[in-house]
Structure formats: C-alpha cells, structure tokens
Amino acid sequence: MDKINILYSFDNNFWRMAAISIKSLVDAQKYPERVVVHCMVARRTHGKRVIKQIVNGAGAKLVWCTVSKRQNPFYNHYHARWSPVIFYRLFSYRFFPSVEKMLYLDSDTLILDDLTELYNTDVSQHVLGAVRDMAPTEKEDVPGSKEVKAFEDNILKHGVYVNSGVLLMNQAKMRENKDLLLNIQVPLRFPDQDIINAAFDGRIKILPLRYNFVPQIYISKKFSKAEALLAKKNPVIYHFYSYKPYYYDGAPTKIYSMFYRACTALGFYPEDFARKDLKWRMKKEWARFGKQTNIPHLYLTKRGRLRLFGILRV
Numbered sequence: 001m002d003k004i005n006i007l008y009s010f011d012n013n014f015w016r017m018a019a020i021s022i023k024s025l026v027d028a029q030k031y032p033e034r035v036v037v038h039c040m041v042a043r044r045t046h047g048k049r050v051i052k053q054i055v056n057g058a059g060a061k062l063v064w065c066t067v068s069k070r071q072n073p074f075y076n077h078y079h080a081r082w083s084p085v086i087f088y089r090l091f092s093y094r095f096f097p098s099v100e101k102m103l104y105l106d107s108d109t110l111i112l113d114d115l116t117e118l119y120n121t122d123v124s125q126h127v128l129g130a131v132r133d134m135a136p137t138e139k140e141d142v143p144g145s146k147e148v149k150a151f152e153d154n155i156l157k158h159g160v161y162v163n164s165g166v167l168l169m170n171q172a173k174m175r176e177n178k179d180l181l182l183n184i185q186v187p188l189r190f191p192d193q194d195i196i197n198a199a200f201d202g203r204i205k206i207l208p209l210r211y212n213f214v215p216q217i218y219i220s221k222k223f224s225k226a227e228a229l230l231a232k233k234n235p236v237i238y239h240f241y242s243y244k245p246y247y248y249d250g251a252p253t254k255i256y257s258m259f260y261r262a263c264t265a266l267g268f269y270p271e272d273f274a275r276k277d278l279k280w281r282m283k284k285e286w287a288r289f290g291k292q293t294n295i296p297h298l299y300l301t302k303r304g305r306l307r308l309f310g311i312l313r314v
Contacts, residue, residue, distance in 0.1 A: 015047035
C-alpha cells in the first residue's frame with residue numbers, strides 16, 4: 001500500500017500541541033504503518049523523543065528535519081517580521097524531494113478519522129487542495145471576516161479564500177511555482193495564508209468542510225446546508241484556530257473532554273496550555289496598549305482545574 005506523507009511544522013512554542021495532534025493522527029488511522037510523519041522544526045526544538053515514541057509506537061515512521069535560517073527563503077524577506085516556522089510548509093519540497101504529495105496539518109488540530117480518503121484526493125491538476133476559510137464574510141462584525149471579504153473582493157479573481165491549516169500539496173507544482181510564492185506583493189493580514197491564496201488563486205482544489213472544521217462556531221452561508229451538516233455529524237479534522245480547546249469554561253464539554261484525554265495520555269494537562277496562552281496574551285496586550293487595558297485572567301479551583309476565563313482590569 002502507498003504511504004501517507006503527513007507534514008507538521010513547529011517550534012518550541014507548539015511542540016506539545018503538535019505531539020497531541022500527531023497522537024490523534026496515528027490513533028485514528030486504520031493502517032498506521034502506512035503513515036510517514038515529517039516534522040520540519042526550528043533549531044533546538046524540543047519534543048523529538050516524545051513524538052518519536054508516539055509515532056514508532058503506532059508502527060508509523062518519523063522523519064525529523066531541522067531548518068536553519070539560511071535554508072529558509074523567507075528569512076531576511078519582508079515577511080520575516082512573522083515567525084519563520086509558519087512559512088516552512090511553502091518550501092517543504094526542498095527537504096523532501098522524493099515525496100510527490102504531502103498533507104500538511106497545523107499543530108492545533110485533532111484528527112478524528114482515517115485520512116486515506118482525503119490523502120487520495122486527486123490534486124494532479126492543482127497546486128494544492130484546501131478547505132474554504134470558515135470566516136462568515138456576510139457578518140463583518142465577526143473578527144477576521146472583514147479582512148477575508150476584502151481579500152476575496154480586491155485580490156482574488158476567483159473569489160475563494162482558503163484556510164492554510166490543512167493543505168494537500170502537489171509538491172511538483174509547489175516547486176514549479178516557488179518564485180511566485182516569494183514575489184507575492186499584497187497586504188498581509190494572515191501571512192502564509194494570504195500568500196497561498198494570492199499565489200495560487202484559481203489553482204486550488206476546494207475540499208469538503210469536514211476536513212478542516214472549527215466546531216461550535218457559526219457556519220457561513222457560503223457552505224451548503226448539506227456540507228455543513230456532514231461536517232457537524234462526521235468531522236475528520238477539528239481545527240482550533242478560532243477558540244482553544246483547553247479552556248474549561250470556553251470550550252464545549254465534548255471538545256474539552258476530548259482534548260483532556262489527548263493531553264493526559266502524553267502527560268500534559270489543559271491548564272499548562274492555558275497558562276502559557278494567558279502569559280502570551282498578557283504580554284501582547286501590555287505591549288500594545290500599556291497599563292490601562294482589559295486583559296484575560298485565569299481562575300483555577302483548588303485542584304488546579306480551569307473554572308473561569310474572565311476579564312481583569314489592570
């Protein structure tokens with residue numbers, strides 16, 4: 001049987017989330033021995049031992065690849081103000097020249113079902129396959145929707161803006177278009193995602209919503225009722241780019257419980273992610289607005305479980 005080549009890219013900020021996603025990946029496959037997990041990571045990224053145990057324990061294979069600054073074509077580029085890791089997927093063909101097709105997954109995903117059908121999707125006539133972004137462009141008051149609508153209306157000729165968290169990449173065509181990726185000159189709000197959409201407009205195969213589904217949020221009317229219903233009932237990949245599954249009072253009970261089981265199986269706890277997220281958000285808000293601002297505050301029970309994610313005036 002053919003191999004299923006999966007790609008993750010992360011650094012020390014996300015290796016634990018990646019480990020959880022990889023654990024859910026190998027557990028959900030009917031034939032995990034077919035899976036090859038490729039990890040493109042920044043230098044001195046932790047987690048290799050843990051992830052290797054997860055992958056090898058399931059009978060799959062791990063390929064661990066460290067990317068230096070000089071190997072990153074986006075380094076010293078005008079995109080360099082963002083973390084370089086988010087651009088790794090755009091030049092994975094350089095590091096895995098023998099791989100014809102690669103399924104990229106964001107670290108903040110949970111895999112719920114076998115990926116064979118998704119991986120076998122024909123993208124031979126496309127640069128890649130992706131799911132349309134779930135931002136409800138008909139509701140401009142929803143964060144991100146206004147920006148996505150403006151990008152679709154002003155930059156895309158074909159009007160379909162996709163999410164870059166799940167990408168079924170035709171590596172040969174990615175290689176053919178490498179110069180186009182580097183020379184995209186458009187205003188960037190969601191950097192790697194905007195580059196992909198601008199560069200490959202009209203050459204992206206649109207995949208069903210169930211392959212990149214954010215649970216418990218409003219589903220835009222741009223998706224048909226049948227597609228939305230199928231994604232709700234039979235999701236294949238959960239993607240947590242809108243809200244995070246480790247907030248006890250923010251995530252639905254089903255999602256929190258699923259994430260809790262995935263965490264504890266690896267010796268992690270949701271509280272660890274919430275505290276780190278809180279620290280990052282506080283630092284970001286403080287740097288942006290100064291002392292007088294609303295910033296998130298984390299409340300825990302005596303046992304350390306998350307009870308409330310509220311607002312504290314500083």
